[in-house]
Amino acid sequence: NAGVTQTPKFQVLKTGQSMTLQCAQDMNHNSMYWYRQDPGMGLRLIYYSASEGTTDKGEVPNGYNVSRLNKREFSLRLESAAPSQTSVYFCASSEGTPHVQFFGPGTRLTVL
């Protein structure tokens, strides 16, 4: 039982490049989330998916797209990376309610 897994763990991009961050959970949770974490700012919600087939914008969605591929997987795509997107990205999942979320280990992204 791995919980929430994320790939890759680290990534360096040049400005304008694109990439997809992958997230998968094996807890059969309905809801999944993408956050970014910047120093001194806690966690800010980028996008979330309340259930398979639905996605909604969070607090900071600009520059990102998401896909809820199936119940297990929720990917985050940067179409044209910018230095302002340098951050640590966390995926989380929860059991249908917004309460208790379980987090993955994070992806550390640097955009040069």
Add this chain to the structure above:
Amino acid sequence: GQQLNQSPQSMFIQEGEDVSMNCTSSSIFNTWLWYKQEPGEGPVLLIALYKAGELTSNGRLTAQFGITRKDSFLNISASIPSDVGIYFCAGSRDRTTDSWGKLQFGAGTQVVVTP
């Protein structure tokens, strides 16, 4: 999304001391959660609170759901070196609000424990 106000921002304490931190908001919350994040890892849930006035313990950790539903407190007793990390509060609001389905996070309290 408005962040919760979490204080203090950081704490430098000696091993064996007690630690207290709190989280406040101008809005009412239905659920308060406390997470701990260690370097290079994702946040891990410590305690979940679901009722105003609720006091819940998890080992040396005790958290309380404020009676006004606008605040929460976390205490760590007899700190040890492995308590080092960033502690985050998070809250979720009522189903009737537009923030239903989302957690709001505090900015975190960095705890450093010296021997």
